[in-house]
Amino acid sequence: MLIALLPYPLMTYLNCVQGRRYEKVYIVLGVWTAINFVIVVFLQITNIRDFFETMTSSHLIIIALIFTMAITIIRDVMKGYVKAYREVAIGFVAIMVAGVFEIALTYIVSARLNGISLCIGLVVLLIAAALKTIRDTFNIEKEKQIAIAASASKAQFLANMSHEIRTPINTVIGMNEMILRENENEEIDEYAHNIKSASQMLLSLINDVLDFSKIEAGKLQIVEKEYYLADMLNDIVLSTQMRMQQKPLQFKVCVDENMPTQLRGDDLRIRQIMNNLLSNAVKYTEQGSVSFTAKGEQDENGYVLVLSVEDTGIGIKQEDMKNLFSSFERLELNKNRYIEGTGLGLNITERLVSIMDGKIDVESEYGKGSCFTVHIPQQIVSDEPMGPLEDGRRKTLKEDETKKTVYIPDKKILVVDDTKMNLAVVKALLKRTGAQLDTASGGMECFELTKQTQYDLILMDHMMPEPDGVQTLHLIKEDEDNLNKETPIVILTANAIAGMREQYLQEGFVDYLSKPIEVDRLEEVLEKFLK
Ligand code: ADP
Numbered sequence: 001m002l003i004a005l006l007p008y009p010l011m012t013y014l015n016c017v018q019g020r021r022y023e024k025v026y027i028v029l030g031v032w033t034a035i036n037f038v039i040v041v042f043l044q045i046t047n048i049r050d051f052f053e054t055m056t057s058s059h060l061i062i063i064a065l066i067f068t069m070a071i072t073i074i075r076d077v078m079k080g081y082v083k084a085y086r087e088v089a090i091g092f093v094a095i096m097v098a099g100v101f102e103i104a105l106t107y108i109v110s111a112r113l114n115g116i117s118l119c120i121g122l123v124v125l126l127i128a129a130a131l132k133t134i135r136d137t138f139n140i141e142k143e144k145q146i147a148i149a150a151s152a153s154k155a156q157f158l159a160n161m162s163h164e165i166r167t168p169i170n171t172v173i174g175m176n177e178m179i180l181r182e183n184e185n186e187e188i189d190e191y192a193h194n195i196k197s198a199s200q201m202l203l204s205l206i207n208d209v210l211d212f213s214k215i216e217a218g219k220l221q222i223v224e225k226e227y228y229l230a231d232m233l234n235d236i237v238l239s240t241q242m243r244m245q246q247k248p249l250q251f252k253v254c255v256d257e258n259m260p261t262q263l264r265g266d267d268l269r270i271r272q273i274m275n276n277l278l279s280n281a282v283k284y285t286e287q288g289s290v291s292f293t294a295k296g297e298q299d300e301n302g303y304v305l306v307l308s309v310e311d312t313g314i315g316i317k318q319e320d321m322k323n324l325f326s327s328f329e330r331l332e333l334n335k336n337r338y339i340e341g342t343g344l345g346l347n348i349t350e351r352l353v354s355i356m357d358g359k360i361d362v363e364s365e366y367g368k369g370s371c372f373t374v375h376i377p378q379q380i381v382s383d384e385p386m387g388p389l390e391d392g393r394r395k396t397l398k399e400d401e402t403k404k405t406v407y408i409p410d411k412k413i414l415v416v417d418d419t420k421m422n423l424a425v426v427k428a429l430l431k432r433t434g435a436q437l438d439t440a441s442g443g444m445e446c447f448e449l450t451k452q453t454q455y456d457l458i459l460m461d462h463m464m465p466e467p468d469g470v471q472t473l474h475l476i477k478e479d480e481d482n483l484n485k486e487t488p489i490v491i492l493t494a495n496a497i498a499g500m501r502e503q504y505l506q507e508g509f510v511d512y513l514s515k516p517i518e519v520d521r522l523e524e525v526l527e528k529f530l531k
Contacts, residue, residue, distance in 0.1 A: 010069075013088075167419055251289065252291040274307055278290065284313040310372075312369040318366070360372065361374075408434060414437075418461065426459060427439065453483065491509045
Protein backbone atom coordinates (compact mmCIF):
# COMPACT_ATOMS: atom_id res chain seq x y z
CA MET A 1 0.00 0.00 0.00
CA LEU A 2 2.83 2.30 0.93
CA ILE A 3 4.65 1.66 -2.32
CA ALA A 4 1.44 2.37 -4.26
CA LEU A 5 1.11 5.71 -2.48
CA LEU A 6 4.81 6.68 -2.33
CA PRO A 7 4.88 8.70 -5.59
CA TYR A 8 2.33 11.19 -4.20
CA PRO A 9 4.30 13.02 -1.48
CA LEU A 10 7.45 12.89 -3.59
CA MET A 11 5.95 14.50 -6.68
CA THR A 12 3.97 17.04 -4.64
CA TYR A 13 7.11 18.18 -2.86
CA LEU A 14 9.25 18.25 -6.00
CA ASN A 15 6.54 20.13 -7.89
CA CYS A 16 6.52 22.67 -5.08
CA VAL A 17 10.30 23.25 -4.91
CA GLN A 18 10.48 23.42 -8.70
CA GLY A 19 8.07 26.34 -8.61
CA ARG A 20 5.28 24.35 -10.37
CA ARG A 21 7.16 24.55 -13.69
CA TYR A 22 6.29 20.95 -14.60
CA GLU A 23 2.92 20.74 -12.89
CA LYS A 24 1.07 19.22 -15.86
CA VAL A 25 3.35 16.15 -15.97
CA TYR A 26 2.95 15.66 -12.23
CA ILE A 27 -0.85 15.90 -12.52
CA VAL A 28 -0.84 13.09 -15.11
CA LEU A 29 1.36 10.98 -12.82
CA GLY A 30 -0.87 11.83 -9.85
CA VAL A 31 -4.02 10.69 -11.63
CA TRP A 32 -2.26 7.50 -12.71
CA THR A 33 -1.17 6.88 -9.06
CA ALA A 34 -4.70 7.45 -7.77
CA ILE A 35 -6.29 5.05 -10.26
CA ASN A 36 -3.62 2.41 -9.58
CA PHE A 37 -4.14 2.79 -5.81
CA VAL A 38 -7.90 2.33 -6.05
CA ILE A 39 -7.48 -0.76 -8.26
CA VAL A 40 -4.81 -2.50 -6.14
CA VAL A 41 -6.70 -1.86 -2.90
CA PHE A 42 -9.91 -3.15 -4.50
CA LEU A 43 -8.15 -6.30 -5.71
CA GLN A 44 -6.63 -6.85 -2.26
CA ILE A 45 -9.93 -6.32 -0.37
CA THR A 46 -11.86 -8.61 -2.71
CA ASN A 47 -9.10 -11.21 -2.37
CA ILE A 48 -8.67 -11.40 -6.13
CA ARG A 49 -4.97 -10.39 -6.10
CA ASP A 50 -2.88 -9.43 -3.07
CA PHE A 51 -0.50 -6.46 -2.95
CA PHE A 52 2.60 -8.51 -3.78
CA GLU A 53 1.05 -9.72 -6.99
CA THR A 54 0.03 -6.24 -8.10
CA MET A 55 3.32 -4.61 -7.07
CA THR A 56 4.52 -4.39 -10.70
CA SER A 57 1.93 -1.77 -11.59
CA SER A 58 3.09 0.42 -8.65
CA HIS A 59 6.70 -0.15 -9.68
CA LEU A 60 5.85 1.04 -13.18
CA ILE A 61 4.57 4.34 -11.78
CA ILE A 62 7.69 4.69 -9.64
CA ILE A 63 9.89 4.10 -12.72
CA ALA A 64 7.90 6.73 -14.62
CA LEU A 65 8.29 9.10 -11.70
CA ILE A 66 12.04 8.46 -11.49
CA PHE A 67 12.34 9.28 -15.22
CA THR A 68 10.26 12.42 -14.82
CA MET A 69 12.26 13.58 -11.81
CA ALA A 70 15.55 12.87 -13.55
CA ILE A 71 14.52 14.77 -16.68
CA THR A 72 13.11 17.78 -14.82
CA ILE A 73 16.12 18.03 -12.52
CA ILE A 74 18.54 17.79 -15.48
CA ARG A 75 16.58 20.52 -17.26
CA ASP A 76 16.72 22.70 -14.16
CA VAL A 77 20.48 22.09 -13.87
CA MET A 78 20.92 23.22 -17.47
CA LYS A 79 18.78 26.31 -17.02
CA GLY A 80 20.24 27.19 -13.64
CA TYR A 81 16.94 26.87 -11.78
CA VAL A 82 18.34 24.13 -9.59
CA LYS A 83 20.19 26.70 -7.44
CA ALA A 84 16.97 27.41 -5.59
CA TYR A 85 16.63 23.80 -4.39
CA ARG A 86 20.10 22.28 -4.76
CA GLU A 87 20.05 20.31 -1.44
CA VAL A 88 16.65 18.87 -2.24
CA ALA A 89 17.82 17.91 -5.75
CA ILE A 90 20.64 15.84 -4.17
CA GLY A 91 18.05 14.22 -1.84
CA PHE A 92 15.91 13.31 -4.86
CA VAL A 93 18.89 11.82 -6.69
CA ALA A 94 19.48 9.68 -3.57
CA ILE A 95 15.90 8.48 -3.53
CA MET A 96 15.96 7.79 -7.28
CA VAL A 97 19.10 5.63 -6.90
CA ALA A 98 17.42 3.83 -3.96
CA GLY A 99 14.28 3.23 -6.05
CA VAL A 100 16.22 1.89 -9.04
CA PHE A 101 18.27 -0.33 -6.71
CA GLU A 102 15.15 -1.69 -5.00
CA ILE A 103 13.37 -2.45 -8.28
CA ALA A 104 16.51 -3.95 -9.84
CA LEU A 105 16.90 -6.31 -6.86
CA THR A 106 13.28 -7.39 -7.14
CA TYR A 107 13.32 -8.17 -10.84
CA ILE A 108 16.90 -9.07 -11.71
CA VAL A 109 18.17 -10.90 -8.61
CA SER A 110 14.71 -11.78 -7.28
CA ALA A 111 15.76 -10.62 -3.81
CA ARG A 112 13.67 -8.34 -1.58
CA LEU A 113 14.99 -5.61 0.70
CA ASN A 114 11.46 -4.71 1.86
CA GLY A 115 12.04 -1.05 1.30
CA ILE A 116 15.25 -0.65 3.34
CA SER A 117 17.12 1.16 0.54
CA LEU A 118 14.04 3.31 -0.10
CA CYS A 119 14.00 4.23 3.60
CA ILE A 120 17.65 5.27 3.42
CA GLY A 121 16.85 7.37 0.33
CA LEU A 122 13.95 8.98 2.19
CA VAL A 123 16.16 9.86 5.19
CA VAL A 124 18.66 11.54 2.84
CA LEU A 125 15.78 13.50 1.26
CA LEU A 126 14.48 14.47 4.69
CA ILE A 127 17.90 15.82 5.75
CA ALA A 128 18.18 17.68 2.43
CA ALA A 129 14.72 19.20 2.92
CA ALA A 130 15.66 20.31 6.46
CA LEU A 131 18.86 21.91 5.12
CA LYS A 132 16.87 23.77 2.47
CA THR A 133 14.42 25.03 5.08
CA ILE A 134 17.30 26.33 7.22
CA ARG A 135 18.82 28.05 4.17
CA ASP A 136 15.43 29.58 3.25
CA THR A 137 14.96 30.88 6.80
CA PHE A 138 18.37 32.55 6.70
CA ASN A 139 17.61 34.08 3.31
CA ILE A 140 14.24 35.41 4.48
CA GLU A 141 15.88 36.96 7.54
CA LYS A 142 18.56 38.52 5.30
CA GLU A 143 15.95 39.92 2.93
CA LYS A 144 13.93 41.24 5.86
CA GLN A 145 17.00 43.09 7.14
CA ILE A 146 17.62 44.55 3.65
CA ALA A 147 13.97 45.68 3.42
CA ILE A 148 14.12 47.26 6.89
CA ALA A 149 17.35 49.07 5.98
CA ALA A 150 15.82 50.29 2.71
CA SER A 151 12.75 51.62 4.46
CA ALA A 152 14.88 53.28 7.14
CA SER A 153 17.03 54.97 4.52
CA LYS A 154 13.90 56.17 2.72
CA ALA A 155 12.59 57.66 5.95
CA GLN A 156 16.00 59.19 6.64
CA PHE A 157 16.06 60.69 3.15
CA LEU A 158 12.64 62.26 3.70
CA ALA A 159 13.74 63.62 7.05
CA ASN A 160 16.96 65.07 5.58
CA MET A 161 15.17 66.55 2.61
CA SER A 162 12.55 68.29 4.66
CA HIS A 163 15.24 69.54 7.00
CA GLU A 164 17.24 70.97 4.12
CA ILE A 165 14.19 72.59 2.55
CA ARG A 166 13.50 74.50 5.74
CA THR A 167 16.65 76.60 5.35
CA PRO A 168 15.60 78.35 2.12
CA ILE A 169 12.01 78.71 3.35
CA ASN A 170 13.44 80.28 6.46
CA THR A 171 15.15 82.85 4.25
CA VAL A 172 12.03 83.54 2.22
CA ILE A 173 9.92 84.08 5.34
CA GLY A 174 12.57 86.23 7.02
CA MET A 175 13.26 88.45 4.01
CA ASN A 176 9.57 88.80 3.31
CA GLU A 177 9.04 89.91 6.88
CA MET A 178 11.49 92.74 6.15
CA ILE A 179 9.53 93.76 3.06
CA LEU A 180 6.33 93.78 5.10
CA ARG A 181 7.95 96.02 7.70
CA GLU A 182 9.82 98.46 5.56
CA ASN A 183 7.65 98.78 2.50
CA GLU A 184 4.98 101.46 2.21
CA ASN A 185 3.62 100.63 -1.21
CA GLU A 186 0.20 98.95 -0.94
CA GLU A 187 0.57 96.78 -4.01
CA ILE A 188 3.92 95.39 -2.88
CA ASP A 189 2.42 94.88 0.55
CA GLU A 190 -0.22 92.66 -0.97
CA TYR A 191 2.39 90.62 -2.85
CA ALA A 192 4.38 90.21 0.34
CA HIS A 193 1.31 89.03 2.22
CA ASN A 194 0.71 86.42 -0.45
CA ILE A 195 4.33 85.29 -0.18
CA LYS A 196 3.87 85.08 3.58
CA SER A 197 0.82 82.86 3.44
CA ALA A 198 2.28 80.66 0.69
CA SER A 199 5.57 80.16 2.49
CA GLN A 200 3.82 79.43 5.74
CA MET A 201 1.78 76.78 3.98
CA LEU A 202 4.94 75.33 2.48
CA LEU A 203 6.52 75.24 5.89
CA SER A 204 3.59 73.44 7.49
CA LEU A 205 3.67 70.95 4.64
CA ILE A 206 7.38 70.30 5.19
CA ASN A 207 6.75 69.92 8.90
CA ASP A 208 4.06 67.36 8.16
CA VAL A 209 6.39 65.37 5.93
CA LEU A 210 9.10 65.57 8.59
CA ASP A 211 6.71 64.33 11.28
CA PHE A 212 5.39 61.63 9.00
CA SER A 213 8.88 60.36 8.21
CA LYS A 214 9.81 60.47 11.87
CA ILE A 215 6.77 58.41 12.79
CA GLU A 216 7.53 55.97 9.95
CA ALA A 217 11.10 55.58 11.19
CA GLY A 218 9.81 55.09 14.74
CA LYS A 219 11.78 58.15 15.82
CA LEU A 220 8.95 60.33 17.01
CA GLN A 221 9.01 60.54 20.76
CA ILE A 222 6.53 61.98 23.15
CA VAL A 223 8.17 64.33 25.61
CA GLU A 224 6.18 64.84 28.76
CA LYS A 225 6.46 67.93 30.90
CA GLU A 226 4.33 69.97 33.22
CA TYR A 227 2.21 72.64 31.55
CA TYR A 228 -0.62 75.06 32.24
CA LEU A 229 -3.81 73.91 30.58
CA ALA A 230 -5.20 77.43 30.10
CA ASP A 231 -2.04 78.46 28.18
CA MET A 232 -2.41 75.58 25.79
CA LEU A 233 -6.15 76.08 25.26
CA ASN A 234 -5.64 79.82 24.79
CA ASP A 235 -3.05 79.29 22.09
CA ILE A 236 -5.28 76.80 20.30
CA VAL A 237 -8.24 79.20 20.41
CA LEU A 238 -6.16 82.21 19.32
CA SER A 239 -4.57 80.50 16.35
CA THR A 240 -7.99 79.26 15.21
CA GLN A 241 -9.42 82.76 15.49
CA MET A 242 -6.63 84.04 13.25
CA ARG A 243 -7.25 81.26 10.76
CA MET A 244 -10.96 82.07 10.64
CA GLN A 245 -10.51 85.73 9.85
CA GLN A 246 -11.09 85.25 6.14
CA LYS A 247 -14.26 83.20 6.56
CA PRO A 248 -17.72 84.22 7.74
CA LEU A 249 -17.79 81.49 10.36
CA GLN A 250 -18.86 81.60 13.97
CA PHE A 251 -16.34 80.16 16.42
CA LYS A 252 -17.91 78.65 19.52
CA VAL A 253 -15.62 77.83 22.40
CA CYS A 254 -16.82 75.81 25.37
CA VAL A 255 -14.22 75.05 28.00
CA ASP A 256 -15.02 73.44 31.35
CA GLU A 257 -13.80 75.82 34.09
CA ASN A 258 -13.30 72.98 36.53
CA MET A 259 -10.50 71.39 34.60
CA PRO A 260 -7.19 71.20 36.51
CA THR A 261 -4.83 74.19 36.26
CA GLN A 262 -1.68 72.20 35.63
CA LEU A 263 -1.18 68.88 33.86
CA ARG A 264 1.72 66.71 32.80
CA GLY A 265 1.99 65.46 29.22
CA ASP A 266 3.21 66.50 25.77
CA ASP A 267 1.34 69.77 25.30
CA LEU A 268 3.10 70.61 22.02
CA ARG A 269 1.80 67.44 20.39
CA ILE A 270 -1.71 68.09 21.77
CA ARG A 271 -1.56 71.58 20.23
CA GLN A 272 -0.50 69.99 16.94
CA ILE A 273 -3.41 67.52 17.06
CA MET A 274 -5.95 70.22 17.84
CA ASN A 275 -4.53 72.61 15.26
CA ASN A 276 -4.85 69.88 12.63
CA LEU A 277 -8.47 69.17 13.55
CA LEU A 278 -9.43 72.83 13.86
CA SER A 279 -7.71 73.87 10.64
CA ASN A 280 -9.53 71.03 8.83
CA ALA A 281 -12.84 72.18 10.32
CA VAL A 282 -12.18 75.72 9.06
CA LYS A 283 -10.94 74.47 5.66
CA TYR A 284 -13.90 72.22 4.99
CA THR A 285 -16.65 74.55 6.28
CA GLU A 286 -17.99 77.40 4.17
CA GLN A 287 -20.81 78.63 6.41
CA GLY A 288 -22.17 78.07 9.88
CA SER A 289 -19.87 77.42 12.78
CA VAL A 290 -16.88 75.62 14.18
CA SER A 291 -17.11 74.58 17.84
CA PHE A 292 -14.25 73.70 20.13
CA THR A 293 -15.10 71.91 23.36
CA ALA A 294 -12.65 71.00 26.11
CA LYS A 295 -13.43 68.97 29.18
CA GLY A 296 -11.91 66.24 31.28
CA GLU A 297 -13.07 62.96 32.69
CA GLN A 298 -11.78 60.52 35.24
CA ASP A 299 -11.46 56.89 34.15
CA GLU A 300 -9.98 53.85 35.89
CA ASN A 301 -6.43 54.78 34.77
CA GLY A 302 -6.55 58.46 35.70
CA TYR A 303 -7.40 61.80 34.14
CA VAL A 304 -8.37 61.97 30.47
CA LEU A 305 -8.51 65.17 28.44
CA VAL A 306 -11.49 65.16 26.08
CA LEU A 307 -11.20 67.70 23.25
CA SER A 308 -13.64 67.91 20.40
CA VAL A 309 -14.04 69.90 17.22
CA GLU A 310 -17.41 70.11 15.53
CA ASP A 311 -18.19 71.84 12.26
CA THR A 312 -21.17 72.48 10.01
CA GLY A 313 -19.11 71.83 6.88
CA ILE A 314 -19.18 69.45 3.95
CA GLY A 315 -19.18 66.29 6.07
CA ILE A 316 -17.72 62.92 5.14
CA LYS A 317 -19.48 60.13 3.25
CA GLN A 318 -19.94 56.88 5.17
CA GLU A 319 -17.96 54.93 2.55
CA ASP A 320 -15.03 57.38 2.82
CA MET A 321 -14.71 56.96 6.57
CA LYS A 322 -12.35 53.98 6.21
CA ASN A 323 -9.86 56.07 4.22
CA LEU A 324 -10.05 59.10 6.47
CA PHE A 325 -6.88 58.34 8.42
CA SER A 326 -4.81 56.86 5.57
CA SER A 327 -1.62 58.69 4.63
CA PHE A 328 -1.71 60.90 1.52
CA GLU A 329 -5.43 60.12 1.16
CA ARG A 330 -7.69 63.03 0.30
CA LEU A 331 -11.40 62.50 -0.06
CA GLU A 332 -13.65 63.79 -2.83
CA LEU A 333 -10.82 65.27 -4.81
CA ASN A 334 -13.13 66.83 -7.42
CA LYS A 335 -14.94 68.84 -4.82
CA ASN A 336 -11.92 69.69 -2.68
CA ARG A 337 -9.44 70.38 -5.47
CA TYR A 338 -9.09 74.03 -4.53
CA ILE A 339 -8.64 73.39 -0.82
CA GLU A 340 -4.98 73.05 0.04
CA GLY A 341 -3.82 69.89 1.73
CA THR A 342 -1.68 66.79 1.46
CA GLY A 343 -3.84 64.18 3.17
CA LEU A 344 -1.19 63.75 5.86
CA GLY A 345 -2.77 65.78 8.68
CA LEU A 346 -5.28 63.23 9.94
CA ASN A 347 -2.85 60.35 9.55
CA ILE A 348 -0.30 62.16 11.74
CA THR A 349 -3.06 63.18 14.15
CA GLU A 350 -4.26 59.61 14.59
CA ARG A 351 -0.73 58.31 15.08
CA LEU A 352 0.11 61.02 17.61
CA VAL A 353 -3.05 60.24 19.56
CA SER A 354 -2.24 56.55 19.60
CA ILE A 355 1.41 57.14 20.65
CA MET A 356 -0.04 59.04 23.62
CA ASP A 357 -2.33 56.05 24.43
CA GLY A 358 -5.39 58.04 23.48
CA LYS A 359 -8.14 57.52 20.95
CA ILE A 360 -9.91 59.54 18.28
CA ASP A 361 -13.59 59.24 17.29
CA VAL A 362 -15.31 60.71 14.25
CA GLU A 363 -18.97 61.25 13.63
CA SER A 364 -20.04 62.82 10.39
CA GLU A 365 -23.07 63.35 8.30
CA TYR A 366 -22.44 64.06 4.65
CA GLY A 367 -23.51 67.60 3.79
CA LYS A 368 -24.19 68.52 7.41
CA GLY A 369 -20.87 68.46 9.24
CA SER A 370 -18.40 66.45 11.25
CA CYS A 371 -17.31 66.02 14.83
CA PHE A 372 -13.85 64.78 15.80
CA THR A 373 -13.23 63.93 19.46
CA VAL A 374 -9.89 62.98 20.98
CA HIS A 375 -9.37 61.38 24.38
CA ILE A 376 -5.83 61.81 25.71
CA PRO A 377 -4.72 60.55 29.13
CA GLN A 378 -2.74 63.15 31.13
CA GLN A 379 -1.46 63.33 34.69
CA ILE A 380 -2.75 65.99 37.07
CA VAL A 381 -0.08 68.21 38.62
CA SER A 382 -2.38 70.74 40.28
CA ASP A 383 -6.09 70.01 40.49
CA GLU A 384 -7.08 73.54 41.43
CA PRO A 385 -9.87 74.55 38.97
CA MET A 386 -8.54 76.41 35.96
CA GLY A 387 -11.30 79.06 35.89
CA PRO A 388 -12.82 80.74 32.85
CA LEU A 389 -10.64 80.73 29.77
CA GLU A 390 -11.72 84.23 28.72
CA ASP A 391 -9.56 85.78 31.48
CA GLY A 392 -6.43 84.18 30.20
CA ARG A 393 -7.32 85.05 26.64
CA ARG A 394 -7.91 88.69 27.34
CA LYS A 395 -4.59 88.84 29.13
CA THR A 396 -2.74 87.40 26.15
CA LEU A 397 -4.43 89.80 23.74
CA LYS A 398 -3.64 92.78 25.96
CA GLU A 399 -0.01 91.75 26.20
CA ASP A 400 0.11 91.66 22.41
CA GLU A 401 -1.32 95.15 22.11
CA THR A 402 1.18 96.71 24.48
CA LYS A 403 4.18 95.08 22.83
CA LYS A 404 6.76 97.56 21.53
CA THR A 405 9.84 96.99 19.43
CA VAL A 406 12.97 96.45 21.44
CA TYR A 407 15.49 99.23 20.74
CA ILE A 408 19.01 98.41 21.95
CA PRO A 409 21.64 100.40 20.04
CA ASP A 410 24.19 100.04 22.83
CA LYS A 411 24.14 96.22 22.83
CA LYS A 412 26.52 93.94 20.93
CA ILE A 413 25.18 90.76 19.43
CA LEU A 414 27.11 87.99 17.69
CA VAL A 415 25.22 85.83 15.19
CA VAL A 416 26.75 82.50 14.20
CA ASP A 417 25.48 80.42 11.28
CA ASP A 418 27.23 78.50 8.51
CA THR A 419 24.50 79.39 5.97
CA LYS A 420 24.91 82.88 4.52
CA MET A 421 21.17 83.14 3.84
CA ASN A 422 20.35 82.50 7.49
CA LEU A 423 22.84 85.15 8.61
CA ALA A 424 21.20 87.63 6.26
CA VAL A 425 17.77 86.82 7.70
CA VAL A 426 18.81 87.26 11.32
CA LYS A 427 20.65 90.46 10.42
CA ALA A 428 17.56 91.81 8.71
CA LEU A 429 15.30 90.85 11.58
CA LEU A 430 17.59 92.58 14.06
CA LYS A 431 17.98 95.74 11.98
CA ARG A 432 15.08 97.51 13.67
CA THR A 433 16.58 96.98 17.14
CA GLY A 434 19.62 99.12 16.22
CA ALA A 435 21.90 96.61 17.97
CA GLN A 436 25.58 96.33 16.91
CA LEU A 437 25.97 93.12 15.00
CA ASP A 438 28.89 90.81 14.32
CA THR A 439 28.56 87.63 12.31
CA ALA A 440 30.57 84.42 12.18
CA SER A 441 30.12 81.68 9.62
CA GLY A 442 31.30 78.82 11.78
CA GLY A 443 32.08 77.61 15.27
CA MET A 444 35.83 78.30 15.08
CA GLU A 445 35.36 81.85 13.74
CA CYS A 446 32.90 82.49 16.54
CA PHE A 447 35.34 81.16 19.13
CA GLU A 448 38.10 83.47 17.82
CA LEU A 449 35.75 86.49 17.92
CA THR A 450 34.65 85.73 21.48
CA LYS A 451 38.29 85.89 22.58
CA GLN A 452 38.61 89.46 21.29
CA THR A 453 35.22 91.09 21.85
CA GLN A 454 32.77 90.95 24.68
CA TYR A 455 29.17 90.50 23.47
CA ASP A 456 25.89 91.00 25.29
CA LEU A 457 24.23 88.10 23.52
CA ILE A 458 25.25 85.32 21.14
CA LEU A 459 22.76 83.72 18.74
CA MET A 460 24.25 80.39 17.70
CA ASP A 461 23.10 77.96 15.03
CA HIS A 462 23.04 74.32 16.11
CA MET A 463 23.74 72.38 12.91
CA MET A 464 27.15 73.49 11.64
CA PRO A 465 30.17 71.54 10.42
CA GLU A 466 32.43 70.84 13.40
CA PRO A 467 32.48 72.39 15.86
CA ASP A 468 28.67 72.62 15.87
CA GLY A 469 26.69 75.02 18.05
CA VAL A 470 26.79 72.87 21.16
CA GLN A 471 30.54 72.15 20.81
CA THR A 472 31.28 75.84 20.26
CA LEU A 473 29.36 76.73 23.42
CA HIS A 474 31.52 74.28 25.37
CA LEU A 475 34.69 75.74 23.80
CA ILE A 476 33.71 79.22 25.01
CA LYS A 477 32.58 78.12 28.47
CA GLU A 478 35.68 76.00 29.06
CA ASP A 479 38.17 78.63 27.84
CA GLU A 480 39.56 80.16 31.07
CA ASP A 481 40.17 83.75 29.87
CA ASN A 482 37.35 83.99 27.37
CA LEU A 483 35.62 87.38 27.46
CA ASN A 484 32.23 85.71 26.86
CA LYS A 485 32.27 83.01 29.51
CA GLU A 486 29.22 84.59 31.12
CA THR A 487 27.50 85.88 27.95
CA PRO A 488 24.02 84.44 27.41
CA ILE A 489 24.02 82.14 24.36
CA VAL A 490 20.76 81.35 22.55
CA ILE A 491 20.65 78.39 20.20
CA LEU A 492 18.95 78.60 16.78
CA THR A 493 17.58 75.30 15.66
CA ALA A 494 15.50 73.81 12.89
CA ASN A 495 14.98 70.77 15.13
CA ALA A 496 12.10 72.25 17.03
CA ILE A 497 11.08 69.05 18.69
CA ALA A 498 9.17 69.21 21.93
CA GLY A 499 11.44 68.75 24.91
CA MET A 500 14.56 70.03 23.13
CA ARG A 501 14.40 73.15 25.27
CA GLU A 502 15.32 71.21 28.42
CA GLN A 503 18.19 69.52 26.62
CA TYR A 504 19.59 72.83 25.38
CA LEU A 505 19.26 74.42 28.80
CA GLN A 506 21.18 71.51 30.28
CA GLU A 507 24.00 72.06 27.79
CA GLY A 508 24.31 75.66 28.97
CA PHE A 509 22.21 77.67 26.51
CA VAL A 510 19.87 80.22 28.05
CA ASP A 511 17.06 79.71 25.53
CA TYR A 512 16.35 78.47 22.03
CA LEU A 513 14.77 79.95 18.92
CA SER A 514 13.31 77.63 16.36
CA LYS A 515 13.80 78.31 12.66
CA PRO A 516 12.21 79.98 10.80
CA ILE A 517 12.68 82.59 13.45
CA GLU A 518 9.51 84.40 14.43
CA VAL A 519 10.04 88.11 14.97
CA ASP A 520 7.97 88.11 18.15
CA ARG A 521 9.94 85.25 19.69
CA LEU A 522 13.22 86.93 18.74
CA GLU A 523 12.18 90.19 20.36
CA GLU A 524 10.96 88.30 23.42
CA VAL A 525 14.42 86.76 23.77
CA LEU A 526 16.14 90.13 23.31
CA GLU A 527 13.89 91.66 25.92
CA LYS A 528 14.57 88.83 28.33
CA PHE A 529 18.37 88.89 28.09
CA LEU A 530 19.28 92.42 27.05
CA LYS A 531 17.00 94.79 28.92
P1 ADP B 1 -5.76 67.41 4.08
O1 ADP B 1 -4.37 67.96 4.09
O2 ADP B 1 -6.21 66.99 2.72
O3 ADP B 1 -6.74 68.27 4.79
P2 ADP B 1 -6.15 65.45 6.21
O4 ADP B 1 -5.40 64.19 6.47
O5 ADP B 1 -6.17 66.46 7.28
O6 ADP B 1 -5.59 66.02 4.86
O7 ADP B 1 -7.64 65.03 5.86
C1 ADP B 1 -7.89 63.99 4.92
C2 ADP B 1 -9.19 64.23 4.20
O8 ADP B 1 -10.29 64.08 5.11
C3 ADP B 1 -9.34 65.62 3.63
O9 ADP B 1 -8.77 65.70 2.35
C4 ADP B 1 -10.85 65.83 3.61
O10 ADP B 1 -11.38 65.28 2.43
C5 ADP B 1 -11.33 64.98 4.79
N1 ADP B 1 -11.61 65.82 5.99
C6 ADP B 1 -10.80 66.06 7.02
N2 ADP B 1 -11.40 66.84 7.95
C7 ADP B 1 -12.62 67.10 7.49
C8 ADP B 1 -13.74 67.88 7.98
N3 ADP B 1 -13.68 68.52 9.16
N4 ADP B 1 -14.86 67.92 7.23
C9 ADP B 1 -14.92 67.26 6.05
N5 ADP B 1 -13.92 66.54 5.52
C10 ADP B 1 -12.77 66.45 6.22
